[in-house]
Amino acid sequence: MRRTLLALALVVSGLPAAASAEEAAAAPGVSMVVVGGKGPIADVAAFAQAPALKVVLMPQVATTPRNPAPATSSLDVRAVRNDDHAGFLLEWDDDSPDVRARIDGFGDMVAVQLPVVAGTLPAPFMGNKGGRVQILQWRADWQTDVDKGAVTMRELYPNAYASDFHHEDHLPAAEAVAYRGAVSLGNPMSDRQRTSSVQDLMAEGFGSLTPRQTQAASGAASHDGKRWHVVITRPLEGRGESAASLAPGTSTNISFAVWNGSHREVGARKAWAAWVPLAVVK
Amino acid sequence: MSRVHNWQIGREMEYPYEGARPKRQFAAVFDTNKCIACQSCSLACKGAWTSGRGQEYMFWNNVESKPYGFFPLGWDVKTLEKLGVRDQKGPVYEGRTLFEAAPDGERVLGYLPEDSDWTFVNVGEDDSAGVGIDRGAFFEIPHMQWMFYLARICNHCTYPACLASCPRQSIYKRPEDGVVLIDQTRCRGYRECVKGCPYKKTFFNPVTKVSEKCIACYPRIEEGRISTCMAACIGRIRLQGFVSTPENAREDNPIDFLVHVRKVARPLYPQFGTEPNVYYVPPIHVPAAFLGQMFGHGADAAVKAYRGASEDKDLLAVFTLFGSCPTLIHRFRREGDVALGFSEDGTEVARVPLYEPSIIRPFHDAARGAYRHNTT
Numbered sequence: 001m002r003r004t005l006l007a008l009a010l011v012v013s014g015l016p017a018a019a020s021a022e023e024a025a026a027a028p029g030v031s032m033v034v035v036g037g038k039g040p041i042a043d044v045a046a047f048a049q050a051p052a053l054k055v056v057l058m059p060q061v062a063t064t065p066r067n068p069a070p071a072t073s074s075l076d077v078r079a080v081r082n083d084d085h086a087g088f089l090l091e092w093d094d095d096s097p098d099v100r101a102r103i104d105g106f107g108d109m110v111a112v113q114l115p116v117v118a119g120t121l122p123a124p125f126m127g128n129k130g131g132r133v134q135i136l137q138w139r140a141d142w143q144t145d146v147d148k149g150a151v152t153m154r155e156l157y158p159n160a161y162a163s164d165f166h167h168e169d170h171l172p173a174a175e176a177v178a179y180r181g182a183v184s185l186g187n188p189m190s191d192r193q194r195t196s197s198v199q200d201l202m203a204e205g206f207g208s209l210t211p212r213q214t215q216a217a218s219g220a221a222s223h224d225g226k227r228w229h230v231v232i233t234r235p236l237e238g239r240g241e242s243a244a245s246l247a248p249g250t251s252t253n254i255s256f257a258v259w260n261g262s263h264r265e266v267g268a269r270k271a272w273a274a275w276v277p278l279a280v281v282k
Numbered sequence: 283m284s285r286v287h288n289w290q291i292g293r294e295m296e297y298p299y300e301g302a303r304p305k306r307q308f309a310a311v312f313d314t315n316k317c318i319a320c321q322s323c324s325l326a327c328k329g330a331w332t333s334g335r336g337q338e339y340m341f342w343n344n345v346e347s348k349p350y351g352f353f354p355l356g357w358d359v360k361t362l363e364k365l366g367v368r369d370q371k372g373p374v375y376e377g378r379t380l381f382e383a384a385p386d387g388e389r390v391l392g393y394l395p396e397d398s399d400w401t402f403v404n405v406g407e408d409d410s411a412g413v414g415i416d417r418g419a420f421f422e423i424p425h426m427q428w429m430f431y432l433a434r435i436c437n438h439c440t441y442p443a444c445l446a447s448c449p450r451q452s453i454y455k456r457p458e459d460g461v462v463l464i465d466q467t468r469c470r471g472y473r474e475c476v477k478g479c480p481y482k483k484t485f486f487n488p489v490t491k492v493s494e495k496c497i498a499c500y501p502r503i504e505e506g507r508i509s510t511c512m513a514a515c516i517g518r519i520r521l522q523g524f525v526s527t528p529e530n531a532r533e534d535n536p537i538d539f540l541v542h543v544r545k546v547a548r549p550l551y552p553q554f555g556t557e558p559n560v561y562y563v564p565p566i567h568v569p570a571a572f573l574g575q576m577f578g579h580g581a582d583a584a585v586k587a588y589r590g591a592s593e594d595k596d597l598l599a600v601f602t603l604f605g606s607c608p609t610l611i612h613r614f615r616r617e618g619d620v621a622l623g624f625s626e627d628g629t630e631v632a633r634v635p636l637y638e639p640s641i642i643r644p645f646h647d648a649a650r651g652a653y654r655h656n657t658t
């Protein structure tokens with residue numbers, strides 16, 4: 001299976017990567033508008049002068065599992081930078097915001113992908129062996145964690161009968177760890193004191209997505225009843241290992257993915273876009 | 283897809299990974315005829331492993347009343363319906379497994395239960411309802427209506443559908459004992475395993491945002507002890523050990539003896555193709571057609587062998603060892619009318635007489651001047 005997948009990845013990635021090399025040069029790209037100031041860019045107002053690029057999204061069909069008809073077909077992208085941070089404003093239609101992951105329900109997500117080596121074109125599907133990408137994924141349920149606090153069963157299922165007694169509350173810390181599952185093991189998915197709605201990840205192909213040791217990205221979001229407006233921001237300099245550099249005056253490539261929770265889009269079941277050029281204006 | 287051999291369906295089948303059998307394979311035999319639905323197993327498991335936040339709805343071990351009980355609702359009938367009801371009528375299954383029937387773009391044919399499917403566990407499932415039951419109906423013997431209790435845990439399948447479904451390879455099968463685990467540091471909560479496992483024995487924890495499953499109490503197995511649901515079983519319906527493939531069956535391994543030698547225990551829905559490793563002695567009072575669908579082609583023979591257990595002292599010996607000690611029994615022996623169980627290093631850990639002594643007391647107790655009734 002592994003071999004088949006790899007072969008498939010090579011075949012599929014070989015074509016678009018080669019094609020996109022020329023396409024990318026000619027394709028309308030994203031150009032960062034310079035704004036004043038320093039620090040993370042969380043405010044949508046910062047993007048007022050940035051032109052929007054409409055990015056066409058396609059179903060992910062190169063690997064299994066896949067949803068052949070994802071809900072989102074395009075994404076509006078704007079980019080700005082200040083003295084030390086880059087910001088991406090991502091906006092798309094979604095009239096059913098999913099801000100909490102329930103047992104059978106998924107949260108909305110959006111991600112930007114950058115090649116770790118600026119200007120290269122790894123396979124657009126999460127990179128390839130030797131073609132590492134950095135992925136910044138904003139997660140609606142993480143945004144809710146940040147804004148409202150960690151999720152509880154009472155919040156998700158107010159009418160369910162559930163005991164309020166948990167071993168972990170009544171045991172010495174060393175013994176309580178066994179009752180916290182992934183929380184105790186430090187899986188970032190399970191963080192109860194979340195401070196960022198954006199996860200900073202790297203990948204070298206399908207199934208290899210891994211959180212970076214240095215988490216340097218954050219986000220902000222609003223939903224107006226019809227559309228998501230999400231800002232993802234990170235330092236211009238690449239912090240830690242496997243961080244794409246966004247040095248002013250350079251150019252690189254960028255691509256995107258969107259997941260619609262109501263349509264049970266998660267993981268490989270997503271809408272994605274091919275690489276487009278990204279200019280980090282001086 | 284690779285080709286792997288699944289002895290339960292008597293043929294090679296497609297599986298997303300190359301087959302690699304563990305050094306030994308966790309297994310258990312559950313005797314459905316003895317389960318009293320006391321739920322001691324479910325609560326033993328709950329207290330041990332799923333008392334945490336987000337685990338409230340989980341029962342890694344559950345006991346449901348068949349045919350109308352399910353956890354989650356309709357788990358087996360929904361999958362059978364998708365697969366197209368196709369029983370294994372002979373030693374070789376001719377239909378498609380869940381891997382072979384996977385729709386385009388999927389690794390396994392599965393479905394994701396709805397939140398409401400997990401609610402009201404066990405509620406109402408023993409109530410008589412449906413076609414053919416008239417007002418005023420009552421139980422007759424032989425049974426006019428029938429039901430039985432089905433205790434379920436993760437089957438620690440040889441070809442796990444949960445593992446096959448996970449695009450991140452977060453699920454692994456331990457080479458030392460075949461226990462199937464979800465790596466809690468690697469899982470990202472996609473729920474592909476919840477969708478893929480036909481037995482619905484992986485569970486998404488919405489508080490930790492990753493999936494969890496039965497771990498077969500592997501810390502106990504590592505110490506040579508049986509899992510907590512097995513130890514808690516007051517019906518003594520469970521025997522835990524390791525199962526071999528048929529060609530490597532060892533007569534003195536109690537699980538092999540039941541599964542391969544006497545063939546009195548059958549896998550649950552072998553047609554799914556995962557080679558599940560909890561084996562069931564089918565309920566002897568249930569129509570053969572139902573048993574054939576649920577336990578595959580050997581169900582009739584299993585019932586027959588079980589009915590003959592009183593004449594088969596070796597079989598009786600293994601059954602008396604069920605629930606006889608907290609240690610994993612690797613070998614057994616019968617000495618006359620006594621069954622003996624041995625741990626891995628050969629220590630005798632169980633010694634059980636095949637027959638309990640019976641004492642007949644007279645109807646009239648002259649010493650007390652009282653009559654005895656069989657209700658006292």
Ligand code: SF4
Pocket residue numbers: 435436437438439441442443444445462478479480481482483484495556
């Ligand atoms: S029963 Fe389900 S969860 Fe357990 S190993 Fe088999 S497929 Fe995986």
Ligand code: SF4
Pocket residue numbers: 316317318319320321322323324345431433514515516517518519
């Ligand atoms: S403890 Fe044993 S008898 Fe009781 S419900 Fe569980 S399997 Fe059945």
